[in-house]
């Protein structure tokens with residue numbers, strides 16, 4: 062091959078590789094990375110992208126060079142020269158991809174096993190998924206339940222995930238991880254947050270009509286702030302005073318987003334006004350206490366006229382521990398009097 066052709070091949074390769082690298086780097090394709098696991102997964106991602114850019118540069122150099130240099134003249138109708146392959150080239154383009162794919166496989170396996178390793182001081186959180194709600198609970202804090210996931214920065218958390226109906230999937234783009242939640246199984250996912258902030262929790266498995274609304278948030282905070290939150294809330298929800306405990310359970314489980322309750326300064330309008338519970342129980346022809354309890358644990362058992370079915374989360378019956386549910390019911394009865 063002539064010197065000139067090697068130079069032009071190199072030139073085209075560098076230009077097209079440069080364009081591809083600029084597109085990869087200049088556009089923020091990924092959301093911020095907020096966990097140790099995400100950092101490792103990003104490493105695999107960029108490892109593969111780099112290989113792709115190099116291959117792209119080589120292939121586009123060969124194609125563009127051939128298009129220009131070997132173009133047939135407009136009046137040239139003759140056949141091209143008969144070519145019977147090139148053993149050396151064929152060996153090369155078999156061995157090089159084999160090495161690259163094996164390298165990607167090894168790097169991925171290392172990252173997967175690092176992400177799956179459970180640290181000694183790992184915290185456990187239970188995740189309950191149900192069309193179309195998330196509930197998180199803290200077994201180390203009297204099974205305190207929360208509608209949003211709170212995590213301390215810098216400590217590994219193991220999520221133990223269960224579904225009450227169909228297959229869902231837990232996905233936080235900033236954590237890069239995705240794990241299916243399958244009825245009858247408990248699947249786990251490790252996350253070690255590294256960056257304070259609030260990120261979306263998304264159901265990543267088409268799970269029914271409300272799939273796109275099956276969202277919550279995860280808030281990563283300073284370890285000290287997290288301990289304060291966890292201790293404070295677990296003390297509140299287990300308080301012997303139903304007013305304190307019930308108010309905390311009401312707040313943590315996101316009831317205020319949908320319901321009005323003056324005692325809790327809640328002004329939600331999606332569900333019935335809970336200040337009017339006695340009248341609503343009468344209308345349903347049920348004793349107040351059992352009406353309130355069943356409305357929380359099995360919302361579809363009775364639907365308040367004028368309000369939609371399947372909007373109130375169905376997860377509370379399983380997720381909220383009995384003692385905290387008792388406090389919530391007492392709190393609602395006392396607050397609505």
Ligand SMILES: [Cu+2]
Nearest residue numbers: 229264268275
């Ligand atoms: Cu879902």
